[in-house]
Amino acid sequence: MQPSRRSVLRAGGLGLATGLAGCLDSLRPGSGTSDDLALASVDVNGSPGDEVVVQPAGNTVVLDFFATWCQPCKPQMTELRAVREQFPDLPMRSITTESDRDAVRTFWREHDGNWPVLLDPELQASSTYDPRGFPTLFVFDADGEQVWDHTGLARSQDIAAAVERARS
Numbered sequence: 001m002q003p004s005r006r007s008v009l010r011a012g013g014l015g016l017a018t019g020l021a022g023c024l025d026s027l028r029p030g031s032g033t034s035d036d037l038a039l040a041s042v043d044v045n046g047s048p049g050d051e052v053v054v055q056p057a058g059n060t061v062v063l064d065f066f067a068t069w070c071q072p073c074k075p076q077m078t079e080l081r082a083v084r085e086q087f088p089d090l091p092m093r094s095i096t097t098e099s100d101r102d103a104v105r106t107f108w109r110e111h112d113g114n115w116p117v118l119l120d121p122e123l124q125a126s127s128t129y130d131p132r133g134f135p136t137l138f139v140f141d142a143d144g145e146q147v148w149d150h151t152g153l154a155r156s157q158d159i160a161a162a163v164e165r166a167r168s
Contacts, residue, residue, distance in 0.1 A: 039095065039118040039125060044105045046114035054118065054125050055140055056091050060166040062159065063138040064094040065131035068107040072153040076135045077111035082156035084115060087163055095120050141166040 036053060043049025055061050064080060066073040084092060092115040098104055099121035108117050120126055129138060132151045139148040139162040148162035 037124060037128060039120055041116045041118050042101050042104050042108065044108045044117065045112070047108065047116045052093065052116045052118055054093055054095070054128075055144060057144065058142050059091050060142055060163055061140045062090060062092045062163065063125075063129060063140070064092070065126070065129070065134060065136045066094055066096055067134045068096065068098060068100075068103050070134040073135045074111060076137075076153055077113060079154060079156040079159065081112060081114070083159045083163065086156075086160055090163060092116070093118055095125050097121055097123060097126055139163055139166050 037055065038051040038053045041047045041049055041052045054063065062080075062083065064076070066076065080092065080094070084090070094113065094115065095118045096104060097120050099119060101119070104117060104119065107113075118125070131138075135153065136151045137149065137154050137159060138146055139159070141147050147166045150158065
């Protein structure tokens with residue numbers, strides 16, 4: 001019995017994918033390192049406009065991965081502002097894969113962002129932290145260990161509780 005063309009193609013594709021899997025390992029999300037990773041920030045409300053270290057050593061840090069077109073990211077800004085008010089010394093970073101500075105600047109002004117907003121069009125931070133959607137939030141303790149993550153709209157109380165755990 002002759003194998004069908006479809007089964008030959010399927011087997012060939014599966015073999016090729018399996019063979020390349022090891023070669024592509026370095027491109028998989030989460031394979032990077034956060035050591036001294038710095039990204040360009042946008043010069044707008046509380047964001048300096050120069051390079052900012054994503055996860056400053058020795059600090060509890062909140063990272064927020066967002067997009068200007070993301071509907072839940074808009075109310076997430078209100079929750080993040082509440083966290084900022086509760087912990088004014090807390091390093092917070094919002095990171096977008098977008099490169100359109102004007103769109104990011106407009107979003108930031110409309111939603112009253114007042115901490116650094118970073119651009120990640122080359123996916124350096126995204127590859128390192130592997131957000132699963134927008135918004136995705138991470139909290140890291142002063143040793144750089146992730147203590148909390150959340151995908152989707154997070155309440156300020158939950159973020160603040162994670163910050164408290166990271167600081168204890």
